[in-house]
Amino acid sequence: MxxxxxxxxxxxxxxxxxxxxxxxxxxxxxxxxxxxxxxxxxxxxxxxxxxxxxxxxxxxxxxxxFGNAIDSLDELMKFGPGGGGIFAQWMKNSIIVGVASAALAVAAALPAGYALARLRFRARKPWLIATLLAMVMPNTVLVIPIFLEVNAVGAIGQLWPVAILMGFFPFGVYLSYIHFMTTMPAEIVEAARIDGLGEISIFLRVALPISKQATALVAFFSFVASWTNFFLPLALLTSNQDNKLISVGIQELIGASPLFNATVAAGLDVKLYMPHLALATFISMIPLLLMFLGAQRYLVRGQTIGAVKG
Structure with a gap:
């Protein structure tokens, strides 16, 4: 009872x-x-x-x-010069840039975060402060200087400068720094040094095996930042229609629709209306959803990075 x-x-x-x-x-x-x-x-x-x-x-x-979606997809694929197919090219370009920038961000952020967290060197705090300042600096502030630098090397309209620039990811460095500070005790590092391991060996044999969550977080956020970035691709890739990214391409589709710009749409053979634009936006979100689902297990665990055990 x-x-x-x-x-x-x-x-x-x-x-x-x-x-x-x-x-x-x-x-x-x-x-x-x-x-x-x-x-x-x-x-x-x-x-x-x-x-x-x-x-x-x-x-x-x-x-x-689904029949309506297939019909809209057929019309969407007809958009562009030379018989269309430009939308698929934009998706391909965005995937290439997103994957390349995520790989570069991980390759740079993990060693940098480990160095800031566990190495002893002069100007360590100034470097950390510089990382924080770069992290909070708006991307729009850097568009014009970056454009001038890329133009100086004659790479306007090419994908590789965008991938390299998006691989510069200060937020990933900060996440890695917090990860190694909280999940890698200093005693482990000291023990490895006493055993005769160098700093590179400690990073490769001790730090990397426990950094799966940090790797997933850096790769995910870097890919999302690259995929959704608008101003940088707009400034660097406008001279080449085939090398545009989907973030700029969606804006171009909207600008060429009779719903928003009847003057421009009057000269086009393919007319895109609301279902076509919604389908294009929905397709552009699929890689982000797949990226999230693939990294979800590590992202959930990685949410506790920086937490203090009670």
Missing amino acids: TTTRNFVVVGTERWSPGRVGRVLTMSVIALMFALPIIGFVAMAFRSQAGIEAGTDGFLGLGGVS
């Missing part, structure tokens, strides 16, 4: 009026954010005729079909 009473009390406390109110409030807020997302995804699977007729029901869910 006592056990039953305790269970009832616990159950009553778990679903008290205050808790029910909080759950309902958060559910309403979540629904407010979810409805626009559902409507946006549904738009990619609707037809322009159904939108104009207004017969697709609530959020357009009544007019959703």
